[in-house]
Amino acid sequence: LEKERGQVNFNVEELTNIYDGGAEETKLRRKVADVIQNDPEVRCKDIGMMTREERYIDGVRRCVYLYKVLLPREGWTPVSKEVKDYFKYRNIGKERSFGVHAGVFIPCLLSFGSDEQIAKWLPLAMQFxxxxxxxxxxxxxxxxxxxxxxxxxxxxxxxxxxxxxxxxxxxxxxxxxxxxxxxxxxxxxxxxxxxxxxxxxxxxxxxxxxxxxxxxxxxxxxxxxxxxxxxxxxxxxxxxxxxxxxxxxxxxxxxxxxxxxxxxxxxxxKMVYGSMVRLRAIILESEAVSALGKACTIAVRYSLVRCQGELEPGKPEVSVMEYMTQQKKLLPYVAMTYVTHFACLKLSNQYNAFTREMDNNDISGLPELHALSAGMKAVVSEQCSDGIEILRKSCGGHGYSNASGIPIIWSSAVACCTYEGENTVMLLQCARYLVKCINQVQTTRMVGSVAYLNNMTQSTCHVDSVSGFKQLDVLVACFQYRAREVLKTAALKLSHLTKHGMASYNAWNQSSVELVNVVKAHITQFIVTTFASGITELECTKPVKNVLQQLCALYALSCINASTGDFLKVGYLSPRQCDLAHEAELELLSCIRPNAVGLVDAFDFSDDLLQSCLGAYDGNVYERLFAWAKKSPLNKTEVTIYQQYIQIRLIGRRKAF
Ligand SMILES: Cc1cc2nc3c(=O)[nH]c(=O)nc-3n(C[C@H](O)[C@H](O)[C@H](O)COP(=O)(O)OP(=O)(O)OC[C@H]3O[C@@H](n4cnc5c(N)ncnc54)[C@H](O)[C@@H]3O)c2cc1C
Missing domain, CATH: 2.40.110.10 (Butyryl-CoA Dehydrogenase, subunit A, domain 2)
Structure with missing residues (x-):
């Protein structure tokens, strides 16, 4: 891995700072991480070998220690920045209990309670x-x-x-x-x-x-x-x-x-919807996007260390990362982690702006924000959990072992598709808002995440080169066109069905499969547009800007190539242009590959947090795997089970051979 790190052509620390929202934020996050990692009572242990009961008990123990010993010792409170912003997935891991107490019970008390009720129960809740x-x-x-x-x-x-x-x-x-x-x-x-x-x-x-x-x-x-x-x-x-x-x-x-x-x-x-938006943005970042980042870190580092087979006959074995199919499995998800991270940030910022408007009794932005958060919740959690599973399989047999760390990461992330609003139901909530927008667009100017609907002109893409498909403005136009057209088609079907006498509830049900696709197109458009415009405004060195542009294009192209049918159907891309987009994605994989380790290092997950024999910073996979297996509870004794069951009940008195 050190050799790989030598060829990274951008400043990893600079990218970490951008990911964190500034160098000061990185500093503070690391300070909190150091406190946690240097305290044996709270640092993560070998969770892959623990039973559920042990993990629950350990989660409670860690949490009590955190709040009763560590926080007072460090002079932190549950609302100080160190705890509010940094006791998250990139610092402390999920191995603690009382997540619902802190993350749902207290915020809901604040949302639903009167001032008197909050004064009565909040201090008790904060003090456990x-x-x-x-x-x-x-x-x-x-x-x-x-x-x-x-x-x-x-x-x-x-x-x-x-x-x-x-x-x-x-x-x-x-x-x-x-x-x-x-x-x-x-x-x-x-x-x-x-x-x-x-x-x-x-x-x-x-x-x-x-x-x-x-x-x-x-x-x-x-x-x-x-x-x-x-x-x-x-x-x-x-x-x-x-x-x-x-x-x-x-x-x-x-x-x-x-x-x-x-x-x-x-x-x-309606105010309650506002707090749901905030909760969704936090959950997406801490439960889905960070989980994807962890899985990427593990799978990329492992793929660079794992050597299997010859690329050129008779030559030494190569790392599995050299195979194009492996790059295709990994790198689009590295890109996805970056783009969805910044889209979640944008959602949080939009929520903060909304709360300022709310202070002036203006809640007009709520329907758009609510629809956006519902759509984001569903699309991002699904993309991330599907991605983690692909990353797990990309680690071959070892990916199936808890030693890889990925099964545990996936099992939490996938739950995010169900809680806080089941995903399909969320998609359909967002679809209702989009259908309303498209029906009003002739008379009302759309703003925010639906502003792209204002442009209703029919057109086609004019790009005729592979390099053209790496341009972010070209890709943004593709996504906006596709999202608008699939929405128009679904809305037309709905109105056609109702005009021909179908009850509106039934017409909705008959159109819901298309509507789900509409929201996926809308949200992917939002993610690509947000990241592309964010890069334009970003002040950073050229190599970092280059790599971010490549990541944005890779994410966008991998989404286009996964649903070429849509782009062809709406008439925006021709079959030849789809081929060019495919070639552009392959070229980007090769461009990004030398930077792969730098891109995952920039997420800055500690080995403690990754809990993975495959993905540790030093790449010492095999030593770690063997050390891990030796800790299996079944290895505590050599022959007990054999004597208890196999020898006595199965074999009985052995005859001489
Ligand atoms: C890990 C985890 C933690 C949880 N924590 C909490 C908690 O702290 N507190 C709490 O109260 N709950 C909690 N839940 C429950 C969770 O919020 C619900 O499971 C979730 O809201 C989905 O509801 P359901 O189970 O009734 O699914 P269902 O609604 O029964 O879903 C089953 C299927 O029906 C489909 N479906 C349902 N309605 C529609 C519709 N209108 N249109 C189209 N399709 C539809 C769904 O898409 C899905 O495919 C948790 C769940 C999990 C998995």
Missing amino acids: QIIGTYAQTEMGHGTFLRGLQTTATYDKKNKEFVINCPEISAMKWWPGDLGKSANHALLMAQLVIDGKKYGMHPFMVQIRDLTTHMPLPGITVGDIGNKVGFETTDNGFLHLNQVRIPRENLLCKNAEVKPNGTYLTKASD
Whole structure:
């Protein structure tokens, strides 16, 4: 790897700084990383060999140590920059519990609670005097919120709500930190007053005794068992049988029930969508994009070290990276990590700008922001988790072993396709907004991420060379044209179906397969456009700018080449131009290949965080693999299992041969 590093033609540190958002940010991130890596109590251990129970217990232990020992020692608080911005995937890893407490319960309390309620519960939550979960999903319903069955019936006489799960499918299922840790739940239930239903509302419900930790009367709670991943989290079940809570426990920023049972709505519950946008941007970056970056780091370093076969007959074996097919498996995902990282940043910045507008009571930007975040959530999480799986397979047999680190990375990242809004449902939410836009574009000027819809002129691409297809303005035009045309076609189908008498809900269902594709085209367009314009504005050295341009073009071309059908169908590219785009991608692979190790080094993941025998900085793959295998629990004894089962029960008394 050192030899490879010698041929990198840009300054890796400069790129790291850009990725982090500035040299000062890198410095602070590394400072936090050093504190964590130098403390044996919190640095990551050999997680690949641990059982789920061990990982949960270790996650709790680490988290308690972090908050009770490390933070006070360093003079940090849960809201100081070191913790807020840097206790993320690129620093501390996922091996800690209470992610839902810190990442969902507290933010939701802030979104749904009145000032008084926040003053009551927030300090307790921040000090871990109470540990909370966010309990929305039920065994029978997750996506369709109106279908949730848990009820909160107001009892006027006692000024209490009675929370009840009327049947088994109504029990809460999946909430993180619930199974073994939480003593409070921010619980979503159907509000019922005098027999009338008022829809879903958030309630603060104590579920366990604060001293004994035993479930309170009427509550059945536990862990839902082994999952694909997320071993450190005790996703749980919660059944409530006529559990009484005070009237004041309805979180009442948006709606309140007066003592006499009068129901009052206060603020627009649209504000809740704003906090969802923020949460999505954070989750995408920390759970999906960083995971892809880690998998790229492992697969690229390993592919450079792994030698297999001869490229030229009779010559020495080559690293598998020399094979074009291997470059095609790896490098587009390195590019994807960069472009999606900056698209997530743009989403966060757009959210910050929106919160400033909101302070002036302007929420007009919310529909666009909400649609963009829903589309981004679905497209980026899917692209990243699919990419990680391809990267895992690119490591051959060793990629299948936990020693590679990739199975654990993938198992967390893929969950992101389901939680915080199931992906297809998110795509269809974004599609509704896009259809509205295209239907209004003749009369209303579109702004932000849909501004490209204003240009409705029919055209074709005029590029007739391979190098032309490496130009970012050419690629941006391809994506904008394709996104607009597939949207127009899907919207036309919808209106055609309704005009011919089909009910609108049915027309929507009949068009939904196309609409999902529309959103994928729209979001890919957003990602490419954002990165391309970001590079133009970026102040950096020429070699770094070059490599970023190449990455942008590679990502764009790999997306075009994966869906040439679309570009041909909308009539923007000809078959010959598709061939040129294909050649351009191959040329870019060869251009980027010498920089491959520099590009993944620039992500700056420590070996501790990667937890990979294949992807460590020094490339000592084989020594690490053997050392790792020796730690297998099955290797603790030589013959116990043999004696217990095989010798006695299977072979019995052995006859002489
Ligand atoms: C790791 C993990 C952590 C979680 N943490 C929490 C938590 O802390 N708190 C919590 O409350 N929940 C949590 N959840 C639950 C999660 O939010 C839900 O599983 C998710 O919202 C999807 O809902 P569902 O399971 O009901 O899927 P379903 O809606 O049943 O999805 C099944 C299929 O139906 C399709 N489908 C459903 N509706 C439509 C539609 N309208 N149009 C088209 N297709 C549709 C989906 O696309 C999917 O293919 C977690 C889940 C996971 C996996």
